[in-house]
Amino acid sequence: MRVGIAGAGFMARTHAEEYAGMDIEVVAVASQSGPEGFVNELGLDAVAYTDVATLCDRTDIDYLDICTPTHTHLDFVRTAAEAGVDVFVEKPIAGTLEEANEIASLVEEAGLTLMVGHVVRFDQGYRAAKDLEIGSHGVARARRLSPFPDWGSDDWFADCEKSGGVFVDLGIHDLDYLRWCWGEVERVFARRRRDAHGEHGFVTLRFESGAVGYVESSWSQPDSRPFTTELEFAGNDGLVELSSADESPYQEWTDDGAVVERPVAKSAYRHELEHFVACLESGTEPEVGAADAIASLRLALAAERSAERGKPVRPEEVVV
């Protein structure tokens, strides 16, 4: 298969590195400022473009992989739809429901396959946790703690108009995963603190089943703290616990410092991209299509609205 990548940032790099180990050729890369450096650095045999439309004019790509900032997703999906190219798009699907719904319509009208990169569903620990027996659902706990994402081009994460903020960009990982595991959510209540370069929030969830959950999302951690995730499912007949901080399968100490790694032969990104490619090959629907991604976005936007208003919000109240 042949892929064209839109974007040359952190996520484009992550995907390109996975493609190197797969039977996928990166034949084109587009970024506004010119992706030559990216192409050279990764040793890709790819043509560099400065706009996605020209990239999509190529007839030899099987799909477009959109790894650009959230607020640009709709435009690039439109371009792909006009060219009749299938699409993989990073999460969140878009920053607003209006844009997300338009993406869904474009893809449907053009008869394309679309998958949204909710990668946590492909993390093998989270995947295993989903199916472990705990009886009926009680309380779900999911935490995701990170330093402020200063790797975005032009600091786009710091601009809430572009990134949507910590719930829409980071919390959505766990919101989507919990929806996948425990079903739809009836109401959310959220609080968050936000300042120039830090954001930290809590979302409590009441699922339609009656179960309770909460998501903690932080862009406020010091650089010395490794990216930390934690998951817990408590039920009336069992408990599931998964914590990145508790896992140190590879450690290394030298006079220069300490290394803790959790190496896996296939990363969650690899599993995710392989799933998408397999869907394209077999003509089946990917696990995370537009409808699912929109429901998760709606939940994140409900959290955002709740934090702004100081009131509980039902996801169905969020229509734009």
Add this chain to the structure above:
Amino acid sequence: MTVSIGVLSSAHVHTDAYADQLATREDVEFAGVVDTDPERGRETAQRHGTEYVDDVEALFERIDAGVVCSPNVDHLEWIDRAAAANVDVLCEKPLATTVENARTIVERWRAADIRIGVAMPLRFCEPARRAKETLEAGGIGTIRSISGTNRGQMPGGWFVNPDLSGGGAVMDHTVHIVDLVTHLTGENVVEVYAEVDTRFHEIPVEDVNVLSMELSDGTAFLLDGSWSKPDAWHTWGDATVELTGSDGTVAVDYTDQSVVHTPASGPDAGVNCVFHGTNTTEALIGDFVAAVREGRDPMTTPDEGLEAVAVVEAAYESAETGEPVRVDY
């Protein structure tokens, strides 16, 4: 100087831990146990080598102080009686099951010349003390958010009888971390939103207790105090608090100083944890004994106990109305 102390009701599961301290401390004369349930009281007294006393007033004559280990709803009555007899009190948490009763206790405390302490052992947890030092030194800058847990196994017994406990997990597992956060930050909880339910056990009180709170300085504070740990879990529960500020994060995990013990057979077969950190019960009782001896306030006073009770009451109101509730102190 030796201080004479009695146990006022042995209903609470923590009674044995306190009684062990009273029986072994050289600066304490463990004068006896009174109880509304004589058989329970006698057994407790026997276990700790002290006497069971039938007549409460007779015990009051002989003691400087009492440790109240009654069901929650009886705290006020025991404190009233002790105050009338001029006996100092260490009261098991929560101080009371209603703000009204907690206020009455505070009034009694202010009117009488006695010392009253509330059993908040986490203030004596060494990692929590380290956290307090770091926070006071400005080590993490301005606090933005606090994430706490006090999950536990379902305690059963009178804890699940609302007429005696006043409520379930909200009543039992809110006050420890709320008190610790108040102690660490110097801020109060001003608003509570609660998701409360009964989903783990067939009991007449709630076992789900997830609280989203705001402190007086605007800090967001989430607490999971559910009775969500299975009996088969490796220990009774947890008590954690993580504070994230503008310049760093501080995390305290009370039970994370444990020896792992796995008996191959018998009633405890499976993985068990034996706590080896600083004994907070010893520190709590030590502080109270010193307070009685020196005529000073113990670590946690009734006005502080009242604050945690106010948060509990607001949590129940929020669960009832489905709205965030301002905390009324």
